[in-house]
Amino acid sequence: PAPEALIATAILASVTGDVSVQRNQIMLVAKSDDTISQNDVVKTGDKSSVTILFGSGSLIRVDANSQIALSNYSKDGESWIIKINQIFGRTWNRVQKLIGSSVYEVNTPTAVATVRGTAFGIDTNASGSAVTVDEGTVSAKLVDTKSPDRKIISEVQIHKQEQIEITPQKVEDVKKAIEEKRPIAEIVRARPTEKLPEWIEEHKREVEREAPK
Secondary structure, eight states: OOOEEOOEEEEEEEESSSEEEETEEEEOOOOTEEEEEOOOEEOOOOOOOEEEEEEEHHHHEEEEEEEEEEEEEEEEETTEEEEEEEEEEEEEEOOOOTTTOOEEEEOOOEEEEEESSSEEEEEEEETTEEEEEEEEEEEEEOOOOTTTTTEEEEEEEOOOOOOEEOHHHHHHHHHHHHHHTTTOOTTTOOOESSSOHHHHHHHHHHHHHHOOO
């Protein structure tokens, strides 16, 4: 039989301000160089942030007032499985080119973003999720928010310097268009963005500052 995937650990490379990790229902104060693993929840407060480094070389930078859960993080041979549940707030993700059957996936209430190697930001709040691509291509799968098993109803490709907003209303509009056999392109089309949001630019600068010289 094939060997089981190994549960991996990720490193909190840079902790700024009020950052906590919830593990087995216990809330811990996070410090730089701490490790996290599958099922841990990371939460940031005001004027706070944290960079999480994965063994694959990819990273996620969690903005202030944000919460993510590392829902699946394991290594199977040469393949890395990284699945993040972005509960609310903003993240910037820089993903190394994936090999084999590796997966890098960010779930939000309205979409699932999957990539093979790129840089992108996600802003999630009560009104939906916005995905902005800095490099490469992101596949955004629209989730039926009323389906208990998070059924995927459509998929959109977002390319470099494009952005898409996926709201619960857009999801319902797409469902209706599919039922009525109408085109959905105009409902969820990615739009060009002349420049990246300032919060993404700031995270890029911080990652450059943190990089080993």
